[in-house]
Amino acid sequence: MRVYYFACISAVLLWSASFIATKIAYETFAPIQLGVVRTCLAVLIFWIINKIVKNKEKIRKEDRKRVAISSLFGITLYFTLENIGVSMTSASNAALIVASFPAITSLLEFFVFRSKPSFQKSLGIILAIIGVAILTQITISGSSKSFWGNLILIGGGIVWAFYNFITRDLTNKYSALTLTYYQMLIGAIWFIPFVFLEDKPWRIPSVTSMNALIFLCVGCSVAAFVLYNFGLKKLSASVSVSLMNLVPVLGLVFSVLILGEVVSLLQIIGGIIVIIGVILSSIQIEEVSNEPNSNSAT
Template sequence: MPRNLSRFFPWAALVASVGLWGVSFIFTKLLLAELPAVTIAWFRLGPALLVLGALMWRRKEKLSLSRGDFVKLVLASGFGIVLYMVLENNGLRFTSASTASLLVASIPLFVLIVEAIVRRQRLPAVQLLAIAVSLVGVWLVLFNGLIPRGQAGMLGNVLILGAMGSWIVYTFVARDLGQRYSGLKQTTLQSLFALVLYLPFLFGDFPKWRPVPLNSVLELLFLGIFCSGLAYVGYLYAINRLGTVIPSAFLNLIPVVTVFSAWLILKETPGLGQFVGAILVITSLLGLTRLTRPRAGP
Protein backbone atom coordinates (compact mmCIF):
# COMPACT_ATOMS: atom_id res chain seq x y z
CA MET A 1 0.00 0.00 0.00
CA PRO A 2 1.39 3.45 -0.89
CA ARG A 3 2.66 5.35 2.12
CA ASN A 4 0.26 8.26 1.58
CA LEU A 5 -2.71 5.88 1.59
CA SER A 6 -1.50 4.14 4.76
CA ARG A 7 -1.49 7.54 6.45
CA PHE A 8 -4.84 8.54 4.98
CA PHE A 9 -6.93 5.52 5.99
CA PRO A 10 -6.63 5.89 9.80
CA TRP A 11 -7.66 9.55 9.58
CA ALA A 12 -10.52 8.69 7.23
CA ALA A 13 -11.69 5.94 9.60
CA LEU A 14 -11.53 8.33 12.56
CA VAL A 15 -13.48 11.09 10.81
CA ALA A 16 -16.06 8.58 9.58
CA SER A 17 -16.52 7.11 13.08
CA VAL A 18 -17.01 10.51 14.69
CA GLY A 19 -19.39 11.52 11.91
CA LEU A 20 -21.45 8.34 12.27
CA TRP A 21 -21.71 8.70 16.06
CA GLY A 22 -22.74 12.31 15.59
CA VAL A 23 -25.57 11.53 13.17
CA SER A 24 -26.75 8.54 15.25
CA PHE A 25 -28.69 11.00 17.42
CA ILE A 26 -30.46 12.27 14.30
CA PHE A 27 -31.47 8.83 13.03
CA THR A 28 -32.65 7.77 16.49
CA LYS A 29 -34.79 10.91 16.66
CA LEU A 30 -36.28 10.11 13.25
CA LEU A 31 -36.98 6.49 14.21
CA LEU A 32 -38.77 7.52 17.41
CA ALA A 33 -41.63 8.75 15.23
CA GLU A 34 -42.23 5.14 14.10
CA LEU A 35 -40.83 2.81 16.78
CA PRO A 36 -40.75 2.69 20.62
CA ALA A 37 -37.49 3.72 22.28
CA VAL A 38 -36.43 0.31 23.66
CA THR A 39 -37.35 -1.47 20.43
CA ILE A 40 -34.92 0.76 18.54
CA ALA A 41 -32.12 -0.01 20.99
CA TRP A 42 -32.76 -3.78 20.92
CA PHE A 43 -33.06 -4.20 17.16
CA ARG A 44 -29.99 -2.02 16.68
CA LEU A 45 -27.92 -4.66 18.47
CA GLY A 46 -28.49 -7.41 15.89
CA PRO A 47 -26.72 -5.82 12.90
CA ALA A 48 -24.03 -4.46 15.21
CA LEU A 49 -23.29 -7.95 16.56
CA LEU A 50 -22.93 -9.27 13.00
CA VAL A 51 -20.18 -6.72 12.37
CA LEU A 52 -18.50 -7.30 15.75
CA GLY A 53 -18.75 -11.09 15.33
CA ALA A 54 -17.17 -10.92 11.88
CA LEU A 55 -14.27 -8.91 13.27
CA MET A 56 -13.89 -11.37 16.19
CA TRP A 57 -13.72 -14.21 13.65
CA ARG A 58 -11.17 -12.36 11.54
CA ARG A 59 -8.97 -11.76 14.58
CA LYS A 60 -9.53 -15.35 15.78
CA GLU A 61 -10.69 -14.14 19.18
CA LYS A 62 -12.86 -16.47 21.25
CA LEU A 63 -15.88 -15.43 23.34
CA SER A 64 -14.59 -17.20 26.45
CA LEU A 65 -14.67 -15.32 29.74
CA SER A 66 -13.44 -15.93 33.26
CA ARG A 67 -16.12 -17.17 35.66
CA GLY A 68 -15.23 -14.42 38.10
CA ASP A 69 -15.96 -11.76 35.47
CA PHE A 70 -19.48 -12.94 34.63
CA VAL A 71 -21.30 -10.72 37.14
CA LYS A 72 -19.09 -7.75 36.31
CA LEU A 73 -19.75 -8.12 32.57
CA VAL A 74 -23.50 -8.40 33.21
CA LEU A 75 -23.40 -5.22 35.30
CA ALA A 76 -21.29 -3.48 32.65
CA SER A 77 -23.80 -4.49 29.99
CA GLY A 78 -26.71 -3.42 32.16
CA PHE A 79 -25.36 0.04 32.92
CA GLY A 80 -23.23 0.73 29.83
CA ILE A 81 -25.64 -0.47 27.16
CA VAL A 82 -29.15 -1.31 28.39
CA LEU A 83 -29.96 1.32 31.01
CA TYR A 84 -27.92 3.93 29.16
CA MET A 85 -29.76 3.40 25.85
CA VAL A 86 -33.20 3.06 27.49
CA LEU A 87 -32.75 6.43 29.20
CA GLU A 88 -31.09 8.15 26.22
CA ASN A 89 -33.63 6.99 23.64
CA ASN A 90 -36.55 7.94 25.89
CA GLY A 91 -34.88 11.28 26.56
CA LEU A 92 -34.70 11.91 22.82
CA ARG A 93 -38.49 11.59 22.67
CA PHE A 94 -38.79 14.85 24.58
CA THR A 95 -35.62 16.86 24.02
CA SER A 96 -33.68 17.84 20.93
CA ALA A 97 -30.92 15.75 19.37
CA SER A 98 -28.49 18.65 19.80
CA THR A 99 -29.18 19.04 23.52
CA ALA A 100 -28.83 15.29 24.10
CA SER A 101 -25.53 15.13 22.22
CA LEU A 102 -24.05 18.11 24.07
CA LEU A 103 -25.03 16.69 27.46
CA VAL A 104 -23.65 13.24 26.64
CA ALA A 105 -20.40 14.84 25.44
CA SER A 106 -19.83 16.21 28.95
CA ILE A 107 -19.72 12.71 30.53
CA PRO A 108 -15.87 12.67 30.81
CA LEU A 109 -16.06 15.83 32.91
CA PHE A 110 -18.48 14.26 35.38
CA VAL A 111 -16.42 11.05 35.47
CA LEU A 112 -13.43 13.18 36.47
CA ILE A 113 -15.45 14.87 39.23
CA VAL A 114 -16.83 11.59 40.62
CA GLU A 115 -13.40 9.94 40.47
CA ALA A 116 -11.84 12.84 42.36
CA ILE A 117 -14.54 12.58 45.06
CA VAL A 118 -14.31 8.79 45.38
CA ARG A 119 -10.51 8.78 45.51
CA ARG A 120 -10.36 12.01 47.52
CA GLN A 121 -8.00 13.52 45.00
CA ARG A 122 -7.26 17.21 44.83
CA LEU A 123 -7.55 18.37 41.22
CA PRO A 124 -5.14 20.99 39.80
CA ALA A 125 -6.52 24.52 39.57
CA VAL A 126 -6.50 24.43 35.76
CA GLN A 127 -8.67 21.30 35.72
CA LEU A 128 -11.04 22.84 38.26
CA LEU A 129 -11.37 25.90 36.03
CA ALA A 130 -12.13 23.71 33.00
CA ILE A 131 -14.76 21.81 35.00
CA ALA A 132 -16.35 25.05 36.23
CA VAL A 133 -16.54 26.39 32.68
CA SER A 134 -18.07 23.13 31.46
CA LEU A 135 -20.69 23.15 34.24
CA VAL A 136 -21.74 26.64 33.19
CA GLY A 137 -22.00 25.35 29.63
CA VAL A 138 -24.09 22.35 30.73
CA TRP A 139 -26.41 24.68 32.67
CA LEU A 140 -26.89 26.85 29.59
CA VAL A 141 -27.60 23.79 27.44
CA LEU A 142 -30.12 22.47 29.98
CA PHE A 143 -32.07 25.65 30.58
CA ASN A 144 -31.66 27.36 27.22
CA GLY A 145 -32.29 24.33 25.01
CA LEU A 146 -33.61 24.78 21.54
CA ILE A 147 -36.80 22.83 21.02
CA PRO A 148 -38.93 21.62 22.64
CA ARG A 149 -39.20 23.98 25.60
CA GLY A 150 -41.20 23.58 28.81
CA GLN A 151 -41.78 20.57 31.07
CA ALA A 152 -41.55 17.96 28.29
CA GLY A 153 -38.17 19.26 27.19
CA MET A 154 -36.90 19.28 30.78
CA LEU A 155 -38.13 15.69 31.27
CA GLY A 156 -36.06 14.72 28.26
CA ASN A 157 -33.02 16.48 29.70
CA VAL A 158 -33.50 14.70 33.05
CA LEU A 159 -33.61 11.33 31.27
CA ILE A 160 -30.41 12.20 29.38
CA LEU A 161 -28.80 13.13 32.71
CA GLY A 162 -29.90 9.72 33.99
CA ALA A 163 -28.20 8.10 30.99
CA MET A 164 -25.05 10.03 31.83
CA GLY A 165 -25.22 8.74 35.41
CA SER A 166 -25.61 5.19 34.14
CA TRP A 167 -22.51 5.57 31.96
CA ILE A 168 -20.51 6.97 34.87
CA VAL A 169 -21.40 3.87 36.93
CA TYR A 170 -20.36 1.75 33.94
CA THR A 171 -16.91 3.35 33.76
CA PHE A 172 -16.21 2.28 37.35
CA VAL A 173 -17.78 -1.19 37.01
CA ALA A 174 -15.92 -2.02 33.80
CA ARG A 175 -12.62 -0.32 34.61
CA ASP A 176 -10.48 -3.40 35.20
CA LEU A 177 -12.15 -5.52 32.50
CA GLY A 178 -9.99 -3.80 29.89
CA GLN A 179 -6.92 -5.37 31.50
CA ARG A 180 -8.19 -8.89 30.69
CA TYR A 181 -10.23 -8.41 27.51
CA SER A 182 -9.66 -6.53 24.29
CA GLY A 183 -12.02 -3.64 23.61
CA LEU A 184 -13.59 -5.66 20.80
CA LYS A 185 -14.19 -8.75 22.92
CA GLN A 186 -15.55 -6.76 25.86
CA THR A 187 -17.96 -4.85 23.61
CA THR A 188 -19.13 -8.05 21.89
CA LEU A 189 -19.75 -9.85 25.20
CA GLN A 190 -21.59 -6.87 26.66
CA SER A 191 -23.75 -6.63 23.53
CA LEU A 192 -24.65 -10.33 23.75
CA PHE A 193 -25.68 -9.95 27.39
CA ALA A 194 -27.67 -6.85 26.46
CA LEU A 195 -29.86 -8.88 24.07
CA VAL A 196 -31.26 -10.66 27.14
CA LEU A 197 -31.11 -7.76 29.60
CA TYR A 198 -33.27 -5.61 27.31
CA LEU A 199 -36.18 -8.09 27.50
CA PRO A 200 -37.83 -6.75 30.71
CA PHE A 201 -37.89 -3.26 29.14
CA LEU A 202 -38.94 -4.63 25.76
CA PHE A 203 -42.14 -6.28 27.03
CA GLY A 204 -43.73 -2.86 27.51
CA ASP A 205 -43.04 -2.04 23.86
CA PHE A 206 -44.84 -5.07 22.40
CA PRO A 207 -48.34 -3.47 22.37
CA LYS A 208 -46.90 -0.49 20.46
CA TRP A 209 -45.42 -2.57 17.64
CA ARG A 210 -46.90 -1.96 14.20
CA PRO A 211 -45.74 -2.19 10.58
CA VAL A 212 -43.10 0.42 9.78
CA PRO A 213 -42.17 1.97 6.43
CA LEU A 214 -39.11 0.80 4.52
CA ASN A 215 -37.19 3.99 5.30
CA SER A 216 -37.46 3.23 9.04
CA VAL A 217 -36.09 -0.28 8.48
CA LEU A 218 -33.17 1.20 6.53
CA GLU A 219 -32.55 3.78 9.28
CA LEU A 220 -32.47 1.00 11.88
CA LEU A 221 -30.02 -1.01 9.78
CA PHE A 222 -27.89 2.10 9.36
CA LEU A 223 -27.77 2.60 13.14
CA GLY A 224 -26.84 -1.02 13.76
CA ILE A 225 -24.38 -1.69 10.93
CA PHE A 226 -22.69 1.68 10.62
CA CYS A 227 -23.15 3.61 13.89
CA SER A 228 -22.83 0.68 16.32
CA GLY A 229 -20.71 -1.72 14.25
CA LEU A 230 -18.46 -0.17 11.62
CA ALA A 231 -17.95 3.08 13.52
CA TYR A 232 -16.53 1.12 16.45
CA VAL A 233 -14.31 -0.92 14.14
CA GLY A 234 -13.07 2.27 12.47
CA TYR A 235 -12.34 3.90 15.81
CA LEU A 236 -10.36 0.85 16.97
CA TYR A 237 -8.38 0.95 13.71
CA ALA A 238 -7.63 4.66 14.24
CA ILE A 239 -6.43 4.01 17.80
CA ASN A 240 -4.15 1.20 16.60
CA ARG A 241 -2.59 3.48 13.94
CA LEU A 242 -2.67 6.91 15.59
CA GLY A 243 -2.47 6.13 19.31
CA THR A 244 -5.11 7.13 21.88
CA VAL A 245 -4.61 10.90 22.20
CA ILE A 246 -5.81 12.10 18.79
CA PRO A 247 -8.87 9.79 18.58
CA SER A 248 -9.88 10.79 22.13
CA ALA A 249 -9.69 14.46 21.19
CA PHE A 250 -11.78 13.84 18.07
CA LEU A 251 -14.64 12.49 20.20
CA ASN A 252 -15.22 16.07 21.33
CA LEU A 253 -16.39 16.86 17.80
CA ILE A 254 -19.37 14.48 17.99
CA PRO A 255 -21.78 17.16 19.31
CA VAL A 256 -20.58 19.54 16.58
CA VAL A 257 -21.63 16.97 13.97
CA THR A 258 -24.95 16.44 15.76
CA VAL A 259 -25.79 20.14 16.04
CA PHE A 260 -25.01 20.74 12.36
CA SER A 261 -26.91 17.61 11.25
CA ALA A 262 -29.89 18.50 13.46
CA TRP A 263 -30.01 21.96 11.90
CA LEU A 264 -29.77 20.47 8.40
CA ILE A 265 -32.13 17.50 8.76
CA LEU A 266 -34.40 18.16 11.75
CA LYS A 267 -34.52 21.95 11.34
CA GLU A 268 -33.39 22.45 14.95
CA THR A 269 -32.16 26.03 15.26
CA PRO A 270 -29.76 26.67 18.18
CA GLY A 271 -30.71 29.46 20.55
CA LEU A 272 -28.05 31.89 21.75
CA GLY A 273 -27.91 30.32 25.21
CA GLN A 274 -27.34 26.84 23.87
CA PHE A 275 -24.84 28.07 21.31
CA VAL A 276 -22.76 29.70 24.07
CA GLY A 277 -23.17 26.61 26.27
CA ALA A 278 -22.01 24.35 23.45
CA ILE A 279 -18.87 26.43 22.94
CA LEU A 280 -18.11 26.32 26.69
CA VAL A 281 -18.62 22.54 26.93
CA ILE A 282 -16.57 21.70 23.83
CA THR A 283 -13.78 24.15 24.74
CA SER A 284 -13.48 22.75 28.26
CA LEU A 285 -13.48 19.18 26.90
CA LEU A 286 -10.68 20.01 24.48
CA GLY A 287 -8.76 21.66 27.32
CA LEU A 288 -9.16 18.67 29.63
CA THR A 289 -8.17 16.28 26.84
CA ARG A 290 -4.96 18.22 26.42
CA LEU A 291 -4.34 18.44 30.17
CA THR A 292 -4.96 14.76 30.92
CA ARG A 293 -3.44 13.12 27.84
CA PRO A 294 -0.59 10.70 28.46
CA ARG A 295 2.94 11.91 27.90
CA ALA A 296 4.66 10.70 24.76
CA GLY A 297 7.85 9.77 26.56
CA PRO A 298 9.71 9.75 29.89
Protein backbone atom coordinates in the same frame (compact mmCIF):
# COMPACT_ATOMS: atom_id res chain seq x y z
CA MET B 1 -0.74 8.16 8.50
CA ARG B 2 -3.57 9.77 6.51
CA VAL B 3 -5.55 6.54 6.46
CA TYR B 4 -5.64 6.48 10.28
CA TYR B 5 -6.88 10.07 10.44
CA PHE B 6 -9.49 9.21 7.81
CA ALA B 7 -10.62 6.20 9.86
CA CYS B 8 -11.07 8.26 13.06
CA ILE B 9 -12.80 11.14 11.26
CA SER B 10 -15.15 8.67 9.54
CA ALA B 11 -16.08 7.23 12.94
CA VAL B 12 -16.71 10.74 14.27
CA LEU B 13 -18.98 11.52 11.30
CA LEU B 14 -21.00 8.35 11.90
CA TRP B 15 -21.38 9.00 15.63
CA SER B 16 -22.32 12.63 14.97
CA ALA B 17 -25.29 11.55 12.87
CA SER B 18 -26.55 9.05 15.45
CA PHE B 19 -28.86 11.56 17.16
CA ILE B 20 -30.52 12.42 13.84
CA ALA B 21 -30.92 8.74 12.93
CA THR B 22 -32.43 8.07 16.35
CA LYS B 23 -35.01 10.82 15.83
CA ILE B 24 -35.91 9.40 12.41
CA ALA B 25 -36.21 5.85 13.76
CA TYR B 26 -38.87 7.04 16.22
CA GLU B 27 -41.27 7.16 13.27
CA THR B 28 -42.17 3.54 14.11
CA PHE B 29 -39.95 2.48 17.04
CA ALA B 30 -40.48 3.40 20.68
CA PRO B 31 -37.25 4.42 22.51
CA ILE B 32 -36.63 1.14 24.36
CA GLN B 33 -37.77 -0.93 21.36
CA LEU B 34 -35.13 0.86 19.31
CA GLY B 35 -32.50 0.11 21.93
CA VAL B 36 -33.20 -3.62 22.09
CA VAL B 37 -33.49 -4.11 18.31
CA ARG B 38 -30.31 -2.11 17.70
CA THR B 39 -28.44 -4.12 20.34
CA CYS B 40 -29.65 -7.49 19.03
CA LEU B 41 -28.60 -6.65 15.48
CA ALA B 42 -25.20 -5.48 16.74
CA VAL B 43 -24.78 -8.80 18.59
CA LEU B 44 -25.47 -10.69 15.36
CA ILE B 45 -22.96 -8.62 13.41
CA PHE B 46 -20.25 -8.93 16.07
CA TRP B 47 -20.87 -12.69 16.19
CA ILE B 48 -20.29 -12.87 12.44
CA ILE B 49 -17.13 -10.75 12.75
CA ASN B 50 -15.83 -13.06 15.51
CA LYS B 51 -16.38 -16.06 13.24
CA ILE B 52 -14.62 -14.37 10.32
CA VAL B 53 -11.53 -13.37 12.32
CA LYS B 54 -11.69 -16.65 14.28
CA ASN B 55 -11.76 -14.88 17.63
CA LYS B 56 -12.21 -17.58 20.29
CA GLU B 57 -11.44 -15.46 23.33
CA LYS B 58 -13.89 -15.99 26.19
CA ILE B 59 -14.69 -14.05 29.34
CA ARG B 60 -13.07 -15.80 32.31
CA LYS B 61 -15.27 -17.03 35.14
CA GLU B 62 -13.97 -14.50 37.67
CA ASP B 63 -14.92 -11.60 35.37
CA ARG B 64 -18.36 -12.74 34.21
CA LYS B 65 -20.29 -11.00 37.00
CA ARG B 66 -18.46 -7.77 36.34
CA VAL B 67 -19.07 -7.97 32.60
CA ALA B 68 -22.76 -8.60 33.28
CA ILE B 69 -23.00 -5.50 35.50
CA SER B 70 -21.07 -3.40 32.96
CA SER B 71 -23.52 -4.58 30.28
CA LEU B 72 -26.45 -3.40 32.40
CA PHE B 73 -24.93 0.04 32.84
CA GLY B 74 -23.16 0.62 29.53
CA ILE B 75 -25.64 -0.98 27.15
CA THR B 76 -29.12 -1.38 28.64
CA LEU B 77 -29.44 1.53 31.07
CA TYR B 78 -27.35 3.90 28.97
CA PHE B 79 -29.22 3.33 25.71
CA THR B 80 -32.57 3.35 27.53
CA LEU B 81 -31.89 6.75 29.10
CA GLU B 82 -30.28 8.19 25.96
CA ASN B 83 -33.11 7.06 23.69
CA ILE B 84 -35.83 8.34 26.03
CA GLY B 85 -33.97 11.64 26.46
CA VAL B 86 -33.48 12.11 22.71
CA SER B 87 -37.20 11.41 22.14
CA MET B 88 -38.10 14.28 24.49
CA THR B 89 -35.61 16.97 23.45
CA SER B 90 -33.98 18.21 20.25
CA ALA B 91 -31.22 16.25 18.50
CA SER B 92 -28.93 19.29 18.65
CA ASN B 93 -29.38 19.71 22.40
CA ALA B 94 -28.88 15.98 22.95
CA ALA B 95 -25.59 16.04 21.03
CA LEU B 96 -24.28 18.93 23.14
CA ILE B 97 -25.34 17.40 26.47
CA VAL B 98 -23.83 14.02 25.58
CA ALA B 99 -20.59 15.89 24.82
CA SER B 100 -20.31 16.65 28.54
CA PHE B 101 -20.12 12.97 29.57
CA PRO B 102 -16.29 12.88 29.87
CA ALA B 103 -16.46 15.80 32.30
CA ILE B 104 -19.30 14.12 34.24
CA THR B 105 -17.11 11.01 34.48
CA SER B 106 -14.21 13.09 35.82
CA LEU B 107 -16.46 14.74 38.41
CA LEU B 108 -17.86 11.42 39.67
CA GLU B 109 -14.35 9.96 39.66
CA PHE B 110 -13.41 12.60 42.22
CA PHE B 111 -16.24 11.53 44.57
CA VAL B 112 -15.93 7.77 44.01
CA PHE B 113 -12.13 7.34 43.96
CA ARG B 114 -11.15 10.50 45.85
CA SER B 115 -8.84 11.44 43.00
CA LYS B 116 -7.25 14.89 43.09
CA PRO B 117 -7.84 16.70 39.80
CA SER B 118 -5.41 19.35 38.63
CA PHE B 119 -6.45 22.99 38.32
CA GLN B 120 -6.88 22.56 34.56
CA LYS B 121 -9.06 19.50 34.98
CA SER B 122 -11.12 21.14 37.73
CA LEU B 123 -11.67 24.22 35.57
CA GLY B 124 -12.76 21.99 32.68
CA ILE B 125 -15.28 20.14 34.86
CA ILE B 126 -16.71 23.40 36.21
CA LEU B 127 -17.07 24.87 32.71
CA ALA B 128 -18.74 21.71 31.40
CA ILE B 129 -21.23 21.75 34.29
CA ILE B 130 -22.04 25.42 33.63
CA GLY B 131 -22.57 24.63 29.95
CA VAL B 132 -24.86 21.70 30.76
CA ALA B 133 -26.81 23.86 33.22
CA ILE B 134 -27.43 26.36 30.40
CA LEU B 135 -28.43 23.63 27.93
CA THR B 136 -30.78 21.97 30.43
CA GLN B 137 -32.87 25.13 30.67
CA ILE B 138 -33.44 25.20 26.90
CA THR B 139 -36.87 23.87 25.95
CA ILE B 140 -38.64 23.20 22.65
CA SER B 141 -41.51 25.63 22.12
CA GLY B 142 -41.64 26.26 25.87
CA SER B 143 -42.50 22.61 26.62
CA SER B 144 -41.38 21.15 29.96
CA LYS B 145 -41.06 17.79 28.20
CA SER B 146 -37.72 18.79 26.68
CA PHE B 147 -36.48 19.97 30.09
CA TRP B 148 -37.10 16.50 31.51
CA GLY B 149 -35.52 14.98 28.41
CA ASN B 150 -32.38 17.02 29.09
CA LEU B 151 -32.29 15.78 32.69
CA ILE B 152 -32.74 12.16 31.56
CA LEU B 153 -29.76 12.58 29.21
CA ILE B 154 -27.68 13.83 32.14
CA GLY B 155 -28.79 10.69 33.99
CA GLY B 156 -27.43 8.74 31.03
CA GLY B 157 -24.11 10.50 31.53
CA ILE B 158 -24.00 9.41 35.18
CA VAL B 159 -24.76 5.80 34.18
CA TRP B 160 -22.03 5.97 31.51
CA ALA B 161 -19.52 7.20 34.09
CA PHE B 162 -20.18 4.19 36.33
CA TYR B 163 -19.90 1.92 33.29
CA ASN B 164 -16.40 3.32 32.76
CA PHE B 165 -15.49 2.67 36.39
CA ILE B 166 -16.74 -0.93 36.23
CA THR B 167 -15.01 -1.62 32.90
CA ARG B 168 -11.74 0.09 33.88
CA ASP B 169 -9.64 -3.07 34.38
CA LEU B 170 -11.53 -5.28 31.94
CA THR B 171 -10.23 -3.31 28.94
CA ASN B 172 -6.70 -4.46 29.80
CA LYS B 173 -7.72 -8.12 30.08
CA TYR B 174 -9.69 -8.63 26.87
CA SER B 175 -9.67 -7.40 23.30
CA ALA B 176 -12.13 -4.63 22.44
CA LEU B 177 -13.95 -6.97 20.06
CA THR B 178 -14.44 -9.68 22.69
CA LEU B 179 -15.49 -7.31 25.46
CA THR B 180 -17.93 -5.38 23.26
CA TYR B 181 -19.49 -8.56 21.87
CA TYR B 182 -20.24 -10.02 25.32
CA GLN B 183 -21.44 -6.70 26.69
CA MET B 184 -23.83 -6.34 23.75
CA LEU B 185 -25.01 -9.94 24.15
CA ILE B 186 -25.73 -9.65 27.88
CA GLY B 187 -27.10 -6.13 27.41
CA ALA B 188 -29.68 -7.50 24.96
CA ILE B 189 -30.87 -9.92 27.67
CA TRP B 190 -31.06 -7.13 30.26
CA PHE B 191 -33.33 -5.23 27.83
CA ILE B 192 -36.16 -7.81 28.05
CA PRO B 193 -37.84 -6.51 31.25
CA PHE B 194 -37.44 -2.90 30.08
CA VAL B 195 -39.40 -3.65 26.90
CA PHE B 196 -42.31 -4.94 28.98
CA LEU B 197 -42.13 -1.91 31.26
CA GLU B 198 -42.33 0.39 28.22
CA ASP B 199 -45.55 -1.37 27.21
CA LYS B 200 -45.69 0.11 23.70
CA PRO B 201 -47.19 -1.79 20.74
CA TRP B 202 -44.72 -3.00 18.13
CA ARG B 203 -45.29 -1.54 14.67
CA ILE B 204 -44.13 -2.60 11.24
CA PRO B 205 -41.08 -0.43 10.46
CA SER B 206 -41.30 2.00 7.57
CA VAL B 207 -38.52 2.14 4.99
CA THR B 208 -37.25 5.36 6.58
CA SER B 209 -37.17 4.09 10.16
CA MET B 210 -35.61 0.78 9.06
CA ASN B 211 -32.84 2.62 7.22
CA ALA B 212 -32.24 4.69 10.36
CA LEU B 213 -32.06 1.51 12.45
CA ILE B 214 -29.57 -0.10 10.06
CA PHE B 215 -27.45 3.05 10.14
CA LEU B 216 -27.46 3.08 13.96
CA CYS B 217 -26.55 -0.58 14.16
CA VAL B 218 -24.15 -1.09 11.25
CA GLY B 219 -22.81 2.46 11.06
CA CYS B 220 -22.63 3.58 14.69
CA SER B 221 -22.41 0.38 16.73
CA VAL B 222 -20.14 -1.61 14.40
CA ALA B 223 -18.42 0.36 11.60
CA ALA B 224 -17.60 3.41 13.75
CA PHE B 225 -16.24 1.13 16.47
CA VAL B 226 -13.98 -0.71 14.02
CA LEU B 227 -12.80 2.50 12.30
CA TYR B 228 -12.07 4.30 15.57
CA ASN B 229 -10.06 1.41 16.99
CA PHE B 230 -8.16 1.09 13.71
CA GLY B 231 -7.24 4.78 13.89
CA LEU B 232 -6.02 4.40 17.47
CA LYS B 233 -3.28 2.06 16.26
CA LYS B 234 -1.22 5.02 15.00
CA LEU B 235 -2.83 8.15 16.46
CA SER B 236 -2.06 9.37 19.95
CA ALA B 237 -4.78 9.35 22.62
CA SER B 238 -4.82 13.16 22.73
CA VAL B 239 -5.45 13.37 18.97
CA SER B 240 -8.29 10.82 19.14
CA VAL B 241 -9.97 12.70 22.01
CA SER B 242 -9.63 15.99 20.12
CA LEU B 243 -11.37 14.41 17.13
CA MET B 244 -14.13 13.07 19.40
CA ASN B 245 -14.87 16.65 20.45
CA LEU B 246 -16.11 17.21 16.90
CA VAL B 247 -19.10 14.89 17.55
CA PRO B 248 -21.35 17.50 19.25
CA VAL B 249 -20.37 20.20 16.74
CA LEU B 250 -21.17 18.02 13.74
CA GLY B 251 -24.26 16.66 15.50
CA LEU B 252 -25.57 20.20 15.83
CA VAL B 253 -24.80 20.94 12.16
CA PHE B 254 -26.54 17.75 10.99
CA SER B 255 -29.61 18.48 13.13
CA VAL B 256 -29.97 21.86 11.43
CA LEU B 257 -29.30 20.61 7.88
CA ILE B 258 -31.24 17.32 8.03
CA LEU B 259 -33.97 17.84 10.64
CA GLY B 260 -34.31 21.59 10.14
CA GLU B 261 -33.94 22.33 13.84
CA VAL B 262 -33.47 25.93 14.91
CA VAL B 263 -30.43 26.54 17.10
CA SER B 264 -30.62 29.43 19.56
CA LEU B 265 -27.78 31.73 20.59
CA LEU B 266 -28.07 30.43 24.16
CA GLN B 267 -27.69 26.88 22.87
CA ILE B 268 -24.52 27.82 20.95
CA ILE B 269 -23.07 29.56 24.03
CA GLY B 270 -23.85 26.55 26.25
CA GLY B 271 -22.39 24.17 23.68
CA ILE B 272 -19.16 26.15 23.36
CA ILE B 273 -18.73 26.23 27.15
CA VAL B 274 -19.29 22.45 27.33
CA ILE B 275 -16.78 21.71 24.56
CA ILE B 276 -14.10 23.96 26.09
CA GLY B 277 -14.65 22.30 29.46
CA VAL B 278 -14.45 18.80 27.97
CA ILE B 279 -11.24 19.64 26.08
CA LEU B 280 -9.59 20.89 29.29
CA SER B 281 -10.67 17.85 31.33
CA SER B 282 -10.05 15.27 28.57
CA ILE B 283 -6.43 16.28 28.06
CA GLN B 284 -5.78 15.47 31.69
CA ILE B 285 -7.73 12.20 31.49
CA GLU B 286 -5.70 10.93 28.58
CA GLU B 287 -2.38 11.55 30.29
CA VAL B 288 -2.99 8.44 32.42
CA SER B 289 -2.53 5.36 30.26
CA ASN B 290 -4.89 3.07 32.18
CA GLU B 291 -7.83 5.46 32.26
CA PRO B 292 -10.98 4.25 30.51
CA ASN B 293 -12.31 6.03 27.46
CA SER B 294 -14.90 8.45 28.81
CA ASN B 295 -16.55 9.24 25.49
CA SER B 296 -20.00 7.81 25.05
CA ALA B 297 -20.82 5.03 22.69
CA THR B 298 -23.50 6.67 20.70
